[in-house]
Amino acid sequence: MLRALTLAFALLASTVQAGERYVSMGSSYAAGLGIAPYQDGAPTRCTRSTRNYAQQLAAKRGLTLVDVGCSGAKTSAILQPWGELPAQIDAVTADTALVTVTIGGNDIGLVGGLYGASCRKLGEANCAPATTPGEADYAALKTAMTGMVAAIRERAPKAKIVLVEYPTILPLQGACAATPLSDADADAARTKAARLSAITREAAASGGAMVITTDDFSRGHDACAAQPWMNGYPAPGAAPYHPNLAAMTAIAQALDAALP
Template sequence: MRRTTWRRLLTTVLACPLSLLLAGAATSAPAHAGSKPSGETRQGGYAALGDSFASGVGAGASSGNCRRVANAYPALWAAAHHGEPFNFAACSGARIHDVITSQLSGLSSRTTLVSITVGGNDIGFTDVMKTCVTSGESACLKSIARAERTMDHVLPGAYDGLLRSVTKAAPHARVVVLGYPHLYADRACAAGMVTRRSQSAVNAAADHLDRVIAGRARAHKGAAFADVRPAFAGHGVCSADSWINPPSLLSVDASYHPTAQGQRKGYLPALGTASRP
């Protein structure tokens, strides 16, 4: 395949919004982040907020504009705690502002647990990954540097506002903020135009993002940070047992999102541990 054609195909793969931090590669038809939770909104119980890593894109067949999946960690948690009201509000493509304005309606003083995965879209990681795949190492590293400046100067205040809003809406809830995993295996691998240095920089950016998110969660009374990176270690793209979907023209929406294994073995246990006070 000619190099120009390959670049054009890769650009098509990554042109759609990723929900990662690293996370989340693209969705071929990204949902409006302000879409309402599907079904009846029930007060109390467990509420799941966030972006496509929380809605479960890449972990199975999705439904509705928000691309919610039965294999997503919130749905798995709810299934294991059947009988409790479950408000699945997470929506593919969501940013922090979208969570505040469109995902809090189901929270109340009776809500006991809130999970959140959001932030990757806020720091522009879609553009980062598209640049890294299509434009070479130098452009990739510059794009990552811009995203990291946003992490440091914009994201902390946005997260503080989010957590204040959640606490106001659900004052008695345990709030668990889940981070993002490394996209690539810890060992360098052949990944198209994404060089070894770029792969390491992408993973380091995930660490940076998680540090910022963890700091804001830990500074907020009633909130906890759930680190999914230890569980995902050895399961990035190019590993023998990857829990991250690689970029693919055949399943654009799943690219760089956790697989069903990643949701079940990575995210779900992290939520379980952090949900205990």
């Protein structure tokens, strides 16, 4: 642990310079599902927004961005090919200066579980089944994320690695009209989100990476808030239970403030 912390402080002390290579990886929460327009030339199913947090940070810092985040991705898609898509980590090269990752929600059915729960609450048809990860699932996620950080470090020893948490989706208690959920389903989603944040922080600490604690600073901007950073259900023209443009901008600002 001491070695990991020492490495993290040493890497964060150096400045990320304009023009350096920046790789953004992850799921739809990194790609920017529902935030049009999408990037030309990107795989259609990845829905990579031109205004996701990586795009905004790269523009502000003058970084050379390689954006490989993809909607629906699990941690396995970081290290292994996913269908026709190469492993996201293939974008990380020895000269990469910065890597950001938002991943893990799909491994435990966080957003898919919310979709299904709201679908059932509203009496809609063909709803996704409930997802209840067990301790083995959380342990597997921790192993996968820890291995991911180690693999990134091996490919790019000098890179700053930053794990970006998922923004807060629901208020601390209950739900609202924008989030049609039973109390049990809302509590289950909060448990998943809390476990994901804890695992993200543990994985970062294990490999000398940094964490953007989005789960903390986005509280009060959940889907039920007066100024939400999260879409509710349904979300016409957007993506239910996904971050909106305000969330992406806030994350980009937090990254810019945290990086030297």
